[in-house]
Amino acid sequence: MEKDNKVFNNLRDQYNHMGLPVDLIDANTDFTIFNLKDVIHQSLPFKSPGHRLNFFVFVFIKNGFGEYTVDEQKVSLQPYTVYFTNPGHYRSYEWTVVEEVYLITLSESFLKENVHADIFEEFPFLLAEIFPGRLINEALFSEFERLYLQIHTEYINNSPYRTGIIANLFVVLLLKIKACFWLDYNPIYEGNRSSLIVKNFKRLLEKHYRDLSEGKAERAFRIQEYADAQNLHPNYLSTVIKTKTGKPVGTWIAEKTIAEAKSLLQNSSISIKEVAYRLGFAELAHFSNYFKKHTHISPVQFRKNDKPSAS
Missing domain, CATH: 1.10.10.60 (Homeodomain-like)
Structure with missing residues (x-):
């Protein structure tokens, strides 16, 4: 993995460093969600250098192909894949096709302040060393899709209750991940x-x-x-x-x-x-x-x- 030894605390700083547009990223919150196609569609194939990121990344791939590398471990990216990484790892990615790939990033502070102060007690898998990505069937993916699209709808709205609604919907998303992938999690x-x-x-x-x-x-x-x-x-x-x-x-x-x-x-x-x-x-x-x-x-x-x- 090509590394430039940069450490980023939020996606906006990382994208600024890589010369990617940041207009879809709200600078006033530590939470972001958007379709990756809206950011890198003109640059495909796109390959990022390795950066150490101090925030959570959740990715839902409905239509896309590429490869993701986390601390030298490579993950194949293909339709109906769900994966996340937590703060502290070196990460890079290469996309060859991006049509519908939703990206959610958020900080630990956002989780603690808006979701639950004891977030890691309820969802210990968030501290997992690595989540290699899960290829799931179309029907199950559609259940995740309904949730993240609803989160995206609230994200682009200007409701005074936006943050609270997003936080509660994200809890539902975490519960769905827990139920599907982590019921037997033991670190x-x-x-x-x-x-x-x-x-x-x-x-x-x-x-x-x-x-x-x-x-x-x-x-x-x-x-x-x-x-x-x-x-x-x-x-x-x-x-x-x-x-x-x-x-x-x-x-x-x-x-x-x-x-x-x-x-x-x-x-x-x-x-x-x-x-x-x-x-x-x-x-x-x-x-x-x-x-x-x-x-x-x-x-x-x-x-x-x-x-x-x-x-």
């Missing part, structure tokens, strides 16, 4: 030892921050505690996580802290001081500085800006 059978270490780390990270937000834990774990949970040396854990995901353990912890902070600030009425306390910050000033360092906005301003409004 212990997925991949090699390194993959299992990554999976266990992600699960513990998610559980610990849920405990923090609910007041069941008093302070944020350090790298040592994540390593101890798997009987690993912290340096080895750090090496595995960085090698498999491209992000150091510290970055995973920082991003999770910010995601949980945003969720609490938006979805609860507790004071900012209480938010700081629940996330393990002894001082409000420390939390405020940390939040602003990672988001370039204060917790006070974030809460003010994220009051419900027309989308």
Whole structure:
């Protein structure tokens, strides 16, 4: 896979970098959906370089052909294929035919803020190391098609309830994916030892921050505690996580802290001081500085800006 070592946090930045049009991508939300034909139809065959993407990608292929590569694993793209990837992987793709291929991208923050704060508890397969793509029959695909087309209809509307409607429809889509592909999902059978270490780390990270937000834990774990949970040396854990995901353990912890902070600030009425306390910050000033360092906005301003409004 040709790689240019770029890391993108949203699809708009990735497409800008590749010189693709971004007019179908709403810059005001971390959720996008469109028919890929409307973006790359003039450039076929189209081949992208490998980028590391820090957002979720869901693809529904009704009429298209190509190949997708995730961390050197190749996936054939053909009609009636459904697949997704989660943040942290190197990805590239090559399309030879694109007639009807719907792409959904969204961030973890969107999931936590608009779908459910405990999204990974309900849908643990979202943390899967890789979902190789499933070729399904036309009748089953049509069930997915009805859902993603309804999501697309809401996405291009200007309803003041657009985000809420999209979030609820996306839950239905996730339930459909879970019912069709993941009822027997068990991460212990997925991949090699390194993959299992990554999976266990992600699960513990998610559980610990849920405990923090609910007041069941008093302070944020350090790298040592994540390593101890798997009987690993912290340096080895750090090496595995960085090698498999491209992000150091510290970055995973920082991003999770910010995601949980945003969720609490938006979805609860507790004071900012209480938010700081629940996330393990002894001082409000420390939390405020940390939040602003990672988001370039204060917790006070974030809460003010994220009051419900027309989308």
